[in-house]
Structures are given as C-alpha cells and as structure tokens.
Amino acid sequence: xxxxxxxxxxxxxxxxxxxxxxxxxxxxxxxxxxxxxxxxxxxxxxxxxxxxxxxxxxxxxxxxxxxxxxxxxxxxxxxxxxxxxxxxxxxxxxxxxxxxxxxxxxxxxxxxxxxxxxxxxxxxxxxxxxxxxxxxxxxxxxxxxxxxxxxxxxxxxxxxxxxxxxxxxxxxxxxxxxxxxxxxxxxxxxxxxxxxxxxxxxxxxxxxxxxxxxxxxxxx
Amino acid sequence: xxxxxxxxxxxxxxxxxxxxxxxxxxxxxxxxxxxxxxxxxxxxxxxxxxxxxxxxxxxxxxxxxxxxxxxxxxxxxxxxxxxxxxxxxxxxxxxxxxxxxxxxxxxxxxxxxxxxxxxxxxxxxxxxx
Numbered sequence: 001x002x003x004x005x006x007x008x009x010x011x012x013x014x015x016x017x018x019x020x021x022x023x024x025x026x027x028x029x030x031x032x033x034x035x036x037x038x039x040x041x042x043x044x045x046x047x048x049x050x051x052x053x054x055x056x057x058x059x060x061x062x063x064x065x066x067x068x069x070x071x072x073x074x075x076x077x078x079x080x081x082x083x084x085x086x087x088x089x090x091x092x093x094x095x096x097x098x099x100x101x102x103x104x105x106x107x108x109x110x111x112x113x114x115x116x117x118x119x120x121x122x123x124x125x126x127x128x129x130x131x132x133x134x135x136x137x138x139x140x141x142x143x144x145x146x147x148x149x150x151x152x153x154x155x156x157x158x159x160x161x162x163x164x165x166x167x168x169x170x171x172x173x174x175x176x177x178x179x180x181x182x183x184x185x186x187x188x189x190x191x192x193x194x195x196x197x198x199x200x201x202x203x204x205x206x207x208x209x210x211x212x213x214x215x216x217x218x219x220x
Numbered sequence: 221x222x223x224x225x226x227x228x229x230x231x232x233x234x235x236x237x238x239x240x241x242x243x244x245x246x247x248x249x250x251x252x253x254x255x256x257x258x259x260x261x262x263x264x265x266x267x268x269x270x271x272x273x274x275x276x277x278x279x280x281x282x283x284x285x286x287x288x289x290x291x292x293x294x295x296x297x298x299x300x301x302x303x304x305x306x307x308x309x310x311x312x313x314x315x316x317x318x319x320x321x322x323x324x325x326x327x328x329x330x331x332x333x334x335x336x337x338x339x340x341x342x343x344x345x346x347x348x349x
Contacts, residue, residue: 002244002340002341002342003340004338004340005338006336006337006338007237007338007339008336009334009335011332011333012333013226013332014330014331014332014333015333092224093222125258128222154256154258155303157322175284183325187322189323
C-alpha cells in the first residue's frame with residue numbers, strides 16, 4: 001500500500017540568490033570595496049570601458065571578468081596589471097551571486113578600492129540576478145539600434161548608471177542618440193545617462209565623476 | 221534564457237526534500253513564478269521534464285502558477301495590482317494604474333518559488349498531509 005503525502009517546500013530560487021548577494025555585499029563592505037556590476041549587450045564596449053577606467057581612475061581596481069569563455073577578456077585586463085579573475089559561465093547566460101562569491105577568494109580584496117564585475121553580454125538574463133554590487137552600470141551602444149532601450153526595458157529600470165557608447169558613429173549607423181536617452185529616462189526618470197565615445201574620450205570623465213559620487217554616497 | 225539553471229536548482233531542491241521524506245515517487249510539483257521574472261513558464265516546465273528523467277521526479281505533474289505583479293507607488297502611495305504591457309509579456313513596462321508614475325516598488329511578481337510537492341510513500345512511513 002502506498003500513501004500520497006503533500007510536503008510544503010517554499011524554497012524561492014531567486015531569494016536564495018538574493019541572500020547570497022547580500023552576503024557578498026557584506027564581504028565587500030567589510031573590505032571597503034565598492035563593486036560595480038557592468039551589464040550590457042555583446043559588443044557594446046563593456047570591456048573597453050573598464051580598461052579606460054582602469055587607466056584613468058585614481059584607485060586600486062580589480063576585475064571579475066564573467067563570460068561564457070572568460071579567458072579573452074580576462075587576458076585584456078591582465079595587461080593593465082590589475083588583479084583579475086575570469087569566471088566561465090559555460091552554458092549560462094548570466095553571472096550569479098554564488099559564482100561571484102567564489103571569485104572573491106581569488107582576489108586580494110584588501111588591496112582593492114573598486115571592483116568591476118563584468119557580466120555576460122546580455123540585456124535579459126542578468127536582470128534577475130543580484131550579485132551584491134553597490135551599483136549596476138548598463139552599457140549599450142548606438143550600433144545596437146536606437147530601439148534597444150524600448151526592447152529591453154527591465155534592465156534599465158534597475159540601472160543606477162546608463163552609458164550610451166559609440167556616439168561618434170551614431171550618424172553612420174542611423175541611430176538617434178537623443179531618443180535612446182529619453183527612452184531610458186521614461187523608464188527610469190532619476191537615472192544618470194552618459195553619452196560616450198571611447199574613441200574620442202567623450203563622456204569618460206563624466207562616468208568617473210558619477211562613480212566617485214556613488215562611492216561618496218555609500219561611504220565606502 | 222536561464223530556464224535551464226532554474227530548472228536544475230528546482231529539481232535539486234525537490235529531490236532533496238523528497239528523499240528526506242522517504243518518497244518512493246514524486247507525483248506533483250507546485251511552482252510559483254512571478255510575472256516579472258524573465259522566465260518563460262513553458263520553457264521552464266519543459267526543462268524540468270527533461271532533467272527529471274531517471275530521477276524520482278520523472279513523470280510528475282509540473283504545475284506552474286503565475287504570481288501577478290503587485291506594486292507600491294512611490295508617488296501617490298497606491299498599493300496593489302497593476303497590469304503589465306501585454307505587448308511583450310517577458311519584458312513588461314509597468315506603471316501605477318492611479319497616477320501612471322513609473323517610480324514603483326515591486327511587492328510581488330519576482331518569485332521563483334518551489335511551493336510544495338506531492339509524494340508517494342509506503343504506508344508505514346506516511347504522514348497525513
């Protein structure tokens with residue numbers, strides 16, 4: 001004879017990630033590390049932007065380079081003589097708090113002021129997964145088309161800083177950069193949106209100033 | 221897009237609980253999925269079914285209940301349900317139904333919860349549900 005029983009579980013997979021993310025932020029705060037989750041589409045310029053910030057910012061910087069195969073970006077960061085951990089997600093389309101926690105043990109957190117966590121190039125999946133960072137910076141570029149914000153609203157709703165990159169080629173690719181800025185503001189009225197070109201250097205100092213003001217706010 | 225990792229995490233949870241309860245078979249799994257998660261219920265169900273092969277979970281009925289979006293408006297204080305933009309279910313644009321503000325706190329709609337399971341166990345181990 002068999003009997004059917006109902007067992008309550010109430011285990012929220014998202015909450016489990018959120019709890020780990022909170023733990024990560026505690027570790028970061030204890031070590032006085034300000035962490036930035038860098039999100040954006042493939043080829044929007046996330047890696048180049050972080051390379052530029054490493055060169056221009058007056059802070060000790062560390063990088064977690066997340067990618068399906070991370071050795072390519074990790075190799076680029078290593079050339080700048082900063083501590084780097086490559087995180088291979090394999091089949092996965094996003095980083096999660098658990099993977100990031102593992103990366104912490106391979107980084108000299110006590111020597112780092114700012115930690116960039118470069119997420120997998122994707123405007124969809126990373127939205128659901130907090131990593132424990134202090135801010136989320138979303139990087140898009142005009143070459144993805146000026147409707148990219150409208151098509152991926154959620155990532156912009158949660159963003160703390162939005163970078164619209166490659167504005168020097170906006171005309172060539174027929175993208176209306178002002179439309180992209182106003183699309184972001186209609187989803188997230190308070191967020192700072194910075195237009196950049198890493199070729200000409202436009203906007204880079206504005207990003208640095210914005211990050212510095214976030215660091216002040218967090219009092220890290 | 222990350223339905224595979226979600227399905228995998230859910231299956232691990234379900235099988236762990238089933239084994240602790242001396243289940244011989246899992247007949248039903250109830251899952252709550254928030255409307256705002258970027259997860260497709262049909263894909264999630266398919267992934268669970270594929271990954272369940274040769275486990276206690278194989279053949280179980282997978283029930284996915286969608287949890288509607290509830291918000292608290294930061295501008296006018298409205299609290300309750302709102303409708304998301306039906307044009308694109310997986311990337312809803314939401315605003316307050318009272319004042320149309322987009323400054324909202326999401327109260328429900330981001331769940332990805334394994335709620336309960338039904339298991340079959342031999343009589344001497346069974347407990348009333």
